[in-house]
Amino acid sequence: MTDLTQKTAHVPPAVTLGNTLPWILSIAFLAIAPQIFSSNSAITIMNQMGITIVFALAYNMLLGQGGMLSFGHAVYMGVGGFACVHIMNMETFFSYLPLPFLPIFGGVVGMLLAVIVGSFSTRRAGTVFAMISLGVGELIAACSVIIVVFFGGEEGISGDRTYGMPFFGIEFLQHIEVYYLTAFWLLLSAFLMFMFSRTPVGRMANAVRDNPERAEFLGYSSRWVRFYSFVASGFFCGIAGGLFAINYEILTEENLNLATSGGILLMTFLGGAGFFFGPVIGAVVFILLQTVLGLQTDLWALYVGALFLATVMFFPGGFAGLLMMHVTPIRLGKMHVLYVPYLKTFIPGILAVLGICSVIEIVFHARHAPLGDEDMTIFWTTFNSHSIVAWIVAIAIAVIGVWLTKKAAPGLVEAWHEANTPDKGASA
Amino acid sequence: MDLVLVNLIDGLVTGLLLFMLSAGLTLIFSMMGVLNFAHASFYMLGAYFAYQISVYLGFWVGLLLAPPLVGVLGALVERYGLRRVHQYGHVPELIFTFGLALMIEELVQFIWGRNAVNYVSPEILNFTAFSIAGNAIPAYKVFMIFISLGIFIALLYVLTKTRVGMIIQAALSYPRTVEALGHNVPLIFMGVFGVGTALAGVAGVIAGPVLSTFPGMAIVLGSIVFVTIVIGGLGSLGGALVASLLIGWLTTFAKAYNIRMEDILTGVGFSKPEPIWDSMWQDLWTITSPQIADILPYLLMVLILVFRPYGLFGKRDA
């Protein structure tokens, strides 16, 4: 299990600018973000993003790095969070516990649950693992309304974070204080998870994902490798649960159910399961879509669903995959070849998408708006959704957009090939 | 005793309905190795299509037209969606069908709205076939039983006695060899996917009027269908039948009889803590079987996967 000496031959230096720069930038960004987005609601949403990123990264320890598809992962975060609220409610104990240490307890509880479930679920990978995770997820979610003592029924259990021991005089009354706590745990957990992916176990998880048989021949038990990944993932899910408990001070059945489990799968895949930072992008984009788009339109779930399907079908690497596709052109110094074709394709492409969305919104409004209320507003334009003009304009924008995109697409493909081919004479 | 008979019939109806869904799902799985998460969504589409047709042309035309429509739609999804994703591997395939399920639900809400639609059984079947001890068995339920049995027999016949069935069975085990013999395996895949989804469509058409046609109907049934084929053994049609009936009867009887945990625990020799509301174990003591009836199949599935990962009748690993 520890015999990895053959690898040490070409280990790169541990600390370089290349691998520390992203971390330094992240720290700097997290530190100044509340200055830019200073309203309480922006901070609430950033807190939510932080928690979700921890959860998504933990989920990706299984999906991306271990190739294990879990359909019931919300329970590890949820149970960790429930445990933290229970600790908040233990008055004497909690009054001696500084709040920033609370997520550790969530992590430990999440890990314990993962040890129990993992002991039988990780024996097999693939469909069996996915189905066990679905079954266990459903069972625990259903138990949440039956076992009232621990889960508090459908209204959940709640606590008060401010009863903890003040931490250097901070009582965590304000959102901004909670933000820095969340940001700290986000960085710490992300760093630890990154380091985990660099340990022998983390490396072996990749090997087991790609070819379990070969890994077995090399003398590794693929079952135990899966088990360790699963337990580690459970720990960080529990941390996310603890952060949730601190932020919202309430946990409910919602934190355990299949919709939450499905959501985390969705955003991890959307961001790109194949890259460490993929889930980060996925979580940020998904929450922005959910809150901002959700405020704009009732049909947000339809658009997110369409985006998700398109990602699975055309860019299985997710957003991170799309970004990383550009590494070769940048290395070759040929990004400039792509600029014009990109503009030529994406401007009409965006136009087409907006046009199609407008058509959908108009149809929806025309069918569901109250009688007499025929005015609708999209893209800062107010018009009558029942008038033929609006329909024609929206359809025309969509058709023209699609047509222009189609026309420009071959040029983009050509430019893409060009950008990915080294110039003659130059060696790649 | 009379009630037992009534519950047997009810369980049979539930079980056979489940079988129509799981039969298609397990066929698709054994052929293409993909668990179709959107299978129950095709069931929902069947109900909605039939409702829309029944508004204009009546129930019977809907029963005739909706399943082929769903089947064609399924085949198109296979041809233009799944086949594309297939190259990336099984996990993206599973995720694709997961996304498809979400998408179909949103589309159904977009087209037919969020409330239940008024899809009803035909006038001609609106009578009580017979009653047992004051419990009415509607003629429609009898009709459902016959339709499901008819489909099961037809499926069995096609798979075991016809040339197409032979090719499908061969393609199940040795797709490469079948392809080498000159058969168009991708076409067979598409056909099987279409037929599987059409079967789900039939289930939707006949279940819609009884279980009510609303956008959540796919989710309510979705995961239980998986549970069925996992318990029965992935890829085994017989296993799917046994598991469907097992789940149908298990849930029906758990709901019909109030088996209390209290009785079991005292029977085993524990004594009930008093007062119960201060006890740590209050929730365990107050559990009754109707309370947990619908989660029993999940428990069964987890147990089966732990002790017999290939299911009751499965021959190979999932």
Place this chain on the structure above:
Amino acid sequence: MHYTARCGLGAAMALFLGTTAAFADNVKIAFIDPLSGAFAATGTNGLNQFEFAAQTLVNDKGGVLDGDMFEIVAFDNKVSPKESLIQLQVAIDQGIHYVVQGNSSGVANALTEAIDKHNRRNPENQVLFLNYSAVDPALTNEKCNFWHFRFDANADMKMDTLTDAIAADPNIKKVYIIGQDYSFGKAVSAAANQMLAEKRPDIEVVGDELHPIGKVKDFTPYARKIQSSGADAVITGNWGADMFGLGKSILDNGFTGPIYTYYAAADGMTAAFGETGDGHIRLVSEGASNPPPTPEAAAYIEAFKTKYPDGNVSQSRITNTIEMLAAAINEAGTATDVVKVANALEGMEHKNMWGGTVYMRPEDHQGIQDLHVFVHTNDGITYDYDNSGYGMLTETTVQNAGMDSPTTCDMKRP
């Protein structure tokens, strides 16, 4: 759609620019309820009723104070406690001081605690929670706080009215109680058992059980059990698909007695029950519409139906919420100092268009009003639900229901 899109824009701006300025001349009311997902129909209908009530009952009459208008700002909480708390924060950032919510006691519970904490932690920017539909008794008992006001009768008061009706029916000897397995279902069962034992000790409870919430595909086995138990009446607190599934299974199985419910009307349910439920489905609620209690109520319903032909005036308490808030703001002389407004609301007696009065009990902030038991029928219906021809006809009325009901509320005033 129109409204959501417009307010959404405002919310997004607030998000990214951090604007906290409110328009001084508008009293904004945050409506936090589901507008997408499975419960969107109920939420949207509630939103329509709030917008219509604010327009016709306040704005068209000149607004509050010196002509300030009510503005309903919609927030979609997707019936999720977590989303509700996020939307609450967005609403507070927009300078909103009034929050209305009703769907799901779980959400109401999360909101009332969050608002209590927020008001303690941010005394300069406080918020009132006007609960128009979440009926969990705990909200005005052990979980009560100064900022929460309930305009709907709570589950126990409704059960009191239902059991009065049951006790008055000599044909009922056996009752079956069935509900969803969560706090509300359990509260209904406990209240029914206790009250029936007091009012009619001769009535036998032949069944009392809970089923998983939102998970039951087929209610037939339950219906069989109810039939075999020989019950004369059924009591259930079910709502949504669980209500419809249960009711339909029971009636299809040949049950002929009454089914006493909390939520078996409107939002598609009345249309779906149609002829099957005729004379069987009973429902307890405030605000009768058949026969229309006053000419104002009739005019109000007609105006609403003209604007929203597919909608229903199913929650008359919404008009009480809006009218009483307007009265309280006028009495307090301010819309921003919510402590004054809350003090004005406490103990307020409001004569409404539904032919009764609403008294906001100061001890626990529970609205006391007339409750009625309705029957689902198509005979004698002036205003139907779901355009189905069927509606709810008033059968019995209890005036000021639960006026002297006990409360364990220990109200802490600022």
